[in-house]
Amino acid sequence: MYIKTKHTKFLVLLVCAVLGFMLAMQFKSTGRQKTVPVQRAEELTERLKAAEKDRERLTAEIESLKGGTAAFDKETQRLKALAGETPMVGKGIIVTIDDSAIPTTKPGSDTTNLYVIHDEDLLRVVNELRAAGAEAIAINGQRMVGTSEIRCTGPTVVINETRLAAPFVISAIGNPQTLESSLKIRGGVLENFKFWGIKADVKQSDAVKVPAVKQGHQFDYAKPVPKEQPAPAGAEPAKTGTAGK
Numbered sequence: 001m002y003i004k005t006k007h008t009k010f011l012v013l014l015v016c017a018v019l020g021f022m023l024a025m026q027f028k029s030t031g032r033q034k035t036v037p038v039q040r041a042e043e044l045t046e047r048l049k050a051a052e053k054d055r056e057r058l059t060a061e062i063e064s065l066k067g068g069t070a071a072f073d074k075e076t077q078r079l080k081a082l083a084g085e086t087p088m089v090g091k092g093i094i095v096t097i098d099d100s101a102i103p104t105t106k107p108g109s110d111t112t113n114l115y116v117i118h119d120e121d122l123l124r125v126v127n128e129l130r131a132a133g134a135e136a137i138a139i140n141g142q143r144m145v146g147t148s149e150i151r152c153t154g155p156t157v158v159i160n161e162t163r164l165a166a167p168f169v170i171s172a173i174g175n176p177q178t179l180e181s182s183l184k185i186r187g188g189v190l191e192n193f194k195f196w197g198i199k200a201d202v203k204q205s206d207a208v209k210v211p212a213v214k215q216g217h218q219f220d221y222a223k224p225v226p227k228e229q230p231a232p233a234g235a236e237p238a239k240t241g242t243a244g245k
Contacts, residue, residue, distance in 0.1 A: 084145035084213040088136040090173040092208035098167035100197030117166050119152045124189045132182035134174040136210040140164045143213040176204035
């Protein structure tokens with residue numbers, strides 16, 4: 001009887017040990033299953049935060065680039081306008097000048113040229129208008145820019161490599177009253193024209209149109225001066241003058 005009871009207790013202990021081991025493994029497996037999703041959720045949360053930071057940084061960079069592009073475009077348009085590559089419209093004056101109808105007094109007289117418009121006459125008008133603040137000028141549809149030439153070639157005048165003949169219509173954008181006064185001052189260019197009978201008419205307008213220059217300009221010899229590189233920190237300044245004895 002004692003032996004049977006002892007054997008029974010051993011079997012009970014063995015069964016309890018097996019059940020305990022099985023329960024422990026079950027709990028361990030269940031805990032592991034619960035831990036893995038939590039770890040994945042935390043990892044995905046960190047990735048989401050990092051992605052949001054990258055998105056904010058890239059959005060800020062895009063906005064910065066947009067602002068830089070807008071400023072660049074604005075400056076480009078300003079420079080094109082100054083270079084005469086953009087049509088302009090605004091308040092100003094329209095000056096029409098034509099050759100004189102006064103005939104020469106003597107056959108074969110060399111004074112004929114005094115009664116017709118020359119390149120120097122147009123130059124005087126343009127210079128007076130520029131000095132009076134004209135922001136854009138055109139002669140017979142030819143935009144005056146820094147590289148424009150005005151020169152006589154026989155009975156015609158060449159501007160921007162284009163032959164033009166009288167009458168000459170000069171369109172100038174600027175303060176209308178100031179521009180007109182600059183031409184009509186006593187002893188000025190229009191008074192000189194009147195002395196030789198050259199016809200001159202000035203009209204103010206609220207919508208003077210000046211076209212863009214028709215041909216571009218290419219620099220074949222002139223090049224921008226490179227910027228001087230800053231001297232390295234601690235470097236001695238360059239010595240000038242003659243060396244001492």
